[in-house]
Amino acid sequence: MDEQVQRGKQWLETLLKLMNIPADVxxxxxxxxxKQGVSCWLTIDEANLDQSQINALIGKKGDTIDAVQYLANSLLNIGLGDSAPCFFTVELNGYRIRRQAELVAIAQSAAARVRDTGIPEEIKYLSSVERRQIHSILESSDDLTTESQGNEPERRLIVKLR
Incomplete structure (x- = not known):
């Protein structure tokens, strides 16, 4: 697994270099x-970056950092054979940690409204990764269930009573 983790680090450093972004990983x-493989965080060091570079790497609503993470996970897990995959989380300037806190708040708020009203709650404008995170946040609920409906880019998450 160490080899896959190092490969991920090198891949991201190469991508940043090709983008002319002076950052280490x-x-x-x-x-x-x-059962599922390895999970690894690759953190882009923002020490040599100005705010415009950080904003560009994160993108509007995290779309750029999500795309980089998607590419890492897709490309670096091709042709592994029997080896377990390595799942990469690409972090920059605390974005993932802040977004996770926001997702927890969104999930808890939706869950409270569904419990109060009994009416299913629709959560729009989440990436597929974020939908999976909310599914995971609420999966231990005895009284709630979640499902995704629709097609990209209009796919949304529904929280409802069991």
Whole structure:
């Protein structure tokens, strides 16, 4: 797994270099899960970046950093054979941590409204990764269920009573 993690770091550093972005990449949390593979955070060091470069790398509503993360996960897991995949989270300037807190708040708020009214709640404008995160946040609820409906880019998450 160390080899895959290092490959991810090198891939992201190369991509940044090709984008003329003067940033190093640090390895963050690396968690091994025997069944699902390895989860690894690749953190872009913003020390040499100005705010416009940070904003460009994150993109509007995180679309650029999400695209970079998607590419990393798609390209770096091709042709692994029997090897377990390595799932990369690309972080910059605390964006992922802040967004995770926002998603928890969105999920809790939707859950409270559904419990109060009994009416299903629709959450729009989430990426596929963010929809999966909200599914995970609410999956332990005994009284609620979640599902995704529609087609991209209009796909949305529905929270409803079981």
């Amino acid at each position: 640090q390895l963050g949390r690396v968690e091994e899960n025997d």
